[in-house]
Amino acid sequence: MSSSQDLGQLLLMGVPGTELTPETAARLKKLQPGGFILFGRNIQSPQQLRKLIDDLRDLSDVEPFITIDQEGGRVSRLRLIGEEPPNAQSLRDKGDPALIKRHGKLTGQILRLFGFNLDLCPVLDISYDDAADNSLKGRTYGRDPQQVIDNAGIFNRSMRAEGILSCGKHFPGYGPAECDPHEFLPVITKSHEEMERSELLPYSALLPELDSVMTCHSNYTAYDPDRGRWPASLSYNIVTKLLRHQYSFDGLAMTDDLDMGAILNEVTFEQAIQEAVRAGNDLVMICHRVEMVELARQHLEGVEAPALHDALMRVEKTKKRLVKPDAFNLDRFAAINRDILQLRIDTLGEEAAKVLSVEDGKRSPVELY
Numbered sequence: 001m002s003s004s005q006d007l008g009q010l011l012l013m014g015v016p017g018t019e020l021t022p023e024t025a026a027r028l029k030k031l032q033p034g035g036f037i038l039f040g041r042n043i044q045s046p047q048q049l050r051k052l053i054d055d056l057r058d059l060s061d062v063e064p065f066i067t068i069d070q071e072g073g074r075v076s077r078l079r080l081i082g083e084e085p086p087n088a089q090s091l092r093d094k095g096d097p098a099l100i101k102r103h104g105k106l107t108g109q110i111l112r113l114f115g116f117n118l119d120l121c122p123v124l125d126i127s128y129d130d131a132a133d134n135s136l137k138g139r140t141y142g143r144d145p146q147q148v149i150d151n152a153g154i155f156n157r158s159m160r161a162e163g164i165l166s167c168g169k170h171f172p173g174y175g176p177a178e179c180d181p182h183e184f185l186p187v188i189t190k191s192h193e194e195m196e197r198s199e200l201l202p203y204s205a206l207l208p209e210l211d212s213v214m215t216c217h218s219n220y221t222a223y224d225p226d227r228g229r230w231p232a233s234l235s236y237n238i239v240t241k242l243l244r245h246q247y248s249f250d251g252l253a254m255t256d257d258l259d260m261g262a263i264l265n266e267v268t269f270e271q272a273i274q275e276a277v278r279a280g281n282d283l284v285m286i287c288h289r290v291e292m293v294e295l296a297r298q299h300l301e302g303v304e305a306p307a308l309h310d311a312l313m314r315v316e317k318t319k320k321r322l323v324k325p326d327a328f329n330l331d332r333f334a335a336i337n338r339d340i341l342q343l344r345i346d347t348l349g350e351e352a353a354k355v356l357s358v359e360d361g362k363r364s365p366v367e368l369y
Contacts, residue, residue: 006298007308009034009315010277011253012065016285018044020055028059031297034315035065035118035314037287043080046114050328053115061243063322065283067118067167070107073138074357078110082333084356086347088155089139092147094347099152101139102343104155108162108334115325118165121151126175134177134186138357145201153206160211161293163323166205170216170256171243172200172232177218181262184230186218191327195222204247211318212252215239215281217262229266229271239280252318254283257322273299282311282318 011033016024018041036056043049053066069075071255073087085107091100105145111119126148127140141149169319172195178188190199190270203213215233224230231254232238243249258272269274276284284300286293300308326332345353 005299006032006312008032010283010300010308011035011293011296012037012067012283012285013293014039014290015042015052015056018042018048018200018292019052019156020059025055025059027294031293032061032204033064033293034062035067037067037120037285038077038116039287040077040080043077046081046330047224047328047331049081050114053224053325055167057115061116061175063319065118065165065322067120068111068116069120070111071121071123072082072103072107072118075139078114079356081359082110082337083344085340086344087142088151089127089138089367090347092141092151096347097150099347100151100154102339104120104158104160105162106340106343107155107338108159108164108234108338110333111164111326112162112323112326113214113333113336115328116164117322117325118167118212119159120169121159122155122166122168123153123170124148124206125170125173126198126202128175128365129306132178133180134174135180135182136174136177140175142226145198147206148202152202153209156206156209156224160209165211165321166209167252167254168203169212169214170218171213171253172202172216172238174216174218175199181217181256181260183261185262185266187221187229188218189221192222200205200242200247203243203249207247207251209248210251211321212254212258213243213249214254215243215279216256217260220330231262231266233263234272234275234279235280236266236279240352244280250314252283252314253281255281255285257284257285257287258275259271269295270299270302274303275309277303277311280307280310281299 008031012035013033068077072085077126141151176188179186217231219229255276263272
């Protein structure tokens with residue numbers, strides 16, 4: 001791979017609508033992004049979604065990452081066309097590992113059917129307060145590190161067995177955050193020792209089984225004491241020194257969405273793109289301002305060659321593990337959907353299973369994205 005030609009491979013970008021216009025297709029063919037992330041705005045029907053993904057793959061010279069947030073509960077993009085799986089908290093509180101294993105298997109199966117190859121899960125954050133307004137409500141597998149390790153580990157192994165790559169998020173941990181990074185930059189003041197006894201334990205346990213890690217937009221004062229309000233996703237001390245050196249992770253690292261308030265309010269677009277790769281991330285994620293992706297690629301040209309080379313190598317290495325989609329079949333979709341509904345009933349009970357998550361963005365913009 002020659003880095004000057006392939007910088008598009010370091011972009012993970014959103015897509016405008018439910019189908020590719022000729023103009024969008026031409027832009028993407030020229031840019032050759034490394035991957036695409038889909039949201040509710042891209043999902044209209046089962047057939048439409050599979051066609052959109054097939055079209056994205058067809059215009060890519062290198063097999064792209066096709067990813068989505070399919071966690072369960074309110075962060076389940078596919079519930080727009082199918083059943084809503086139970087969320088991590090419901091599965092955690094039920095306390096039955098067999099249900100979590102089923103959730104991982106069904107998640108893998110439904111994603112493969114549509115042509116996804118990477119799921120932005122499992123969430124490895126710890127819940128200190130299930131009602132906290134920090135974007136994590138309902139999304140956490142544990143109230144302590146060991147509970148997260150046990151539950152998220154079961155989900156992760158089960159989903160990966162179906163041929164879908166996983167992503168542990170949000171490194172090094174949003175659990176202590178007191179605000180929602182979609183809107184503001186959280187500042188977390190835990191010491192190194194406190195982090196190693198809590199937030200970092202799920203990563204130290206599960207990193208060998210994760211295909212990728214998503215770095216988060218919180219400021220950790222212990223790791224960047226001299227940088228002021230500096231997000232972890234842009235921090236060399238956190239991504240390279242902590243994740244890559246101390247925890248020996250040589251897999252794929254990606255930023256959380258660089259269109260979030262925690263980034264937009266603190267740094268310029270050029271800083272966000274360049275410092276993310278300098279920090280040790282391999283993919284920069286631009287979910288919503290997709291008109292900025294060409295500019296993002298230009299900004300990547302300002303990053304030093306060694307950092308670009310390392311990122312491109314890790315992208316290439318991870319892509320060798322991508323599995324091609326299953327053949328699409330509506331009957332198969334209906335069967336998986338029935339199994340997801342049954343899982344929901346078995347987890348929540350018949351009555352509670354009828355009450356679906358309300359997607360209004362009042363909890364967090366993560367619902368509407």
